[in-house]
Amino acid sequence: MADVGIIMGSQSDWPTMREAANILDELSVSYEAKIVSAHRTPDRLWTYGKEAAGRVKVIIAGAGGAAHLPGMVASKTRVPVIGVPVQTKALSGLDSLYSIVQMPRGFPVATMAIGGAANAGLMAAQILAVSDEDLARRVEDWRAALSASIPEEPSDD
Ligand code: RP5
Numbered sequence: 001m002a003d004v005g006i007i008m009g010s011q012s013d014w015p016t017m018r019e020a021a022n023i024l025d026e027l028s029v030s031y032e033a034k035i036v037s038a039h040r041t042p043d044r045l046w047t048y049g050k051e052a053a054g055r056v057k058v059i060i061a062g063a064g065g066a067a068h069l070p071g072m073v074a075s076k077t078r079v080p081v082i083g084v085p086v087q088t089k090a091l092s093g094l095d096s097l098y099s100i101v102q103m104p105r106g107f108p109v110a111t112m113a114i115g116g117a118a119n120a121g122l123m124a125a126q127i128l129a130v131s132d133e134d135l136a137r138r139v140e141d142w143r144a145a146l147s148a149s150i151p152e153e154p155s156d157d
Helices: 011-026 042-054 069-076 094-101 117-129 133-148
Strands: 004-008 031-035 058-064 081-086
Touching (some): 004 042, 004 069, 004 117, 011 058, 011 081, 058 094, 081 094
Parallel strands (some): 004 058
């Protein structure tokens, strides 16, 4: 069992979704990454949703365009789903955002910004940190390091 399941609609989503994986690597959180398309592999989606609770603790689901993957997987599992709208060429990702964010009452998806996979990784880690003190410390250290890296004054370089 991995802590986080990263799922995406297509191989073409991986450059975006890899940012979530990178954050989880930095925080030593285990994950699995799978291509699960709501439209092209609906049976795979159904099975993943059905088995998710025995497999992962949090799901990060990214898709673009008619981005039904996060919402559909949320409808099949009680495992919390964090949605990542992947940026598209035609509509810049607004289509992805609107497809993911407007879930009906009862089946929430915690939707990140367009292309916000890094924050999805952090959100997953913060959810897991509620019941994992070591991870909570790693998240706090990560945030402190980010804050420390921000200069007080702008530079011309
Ligand atoms: C969606 O369609 C995927 O999530 C992807 O963002 C988009 C385009 O997929 P490809 O045509 O690049 O495979 O299902």
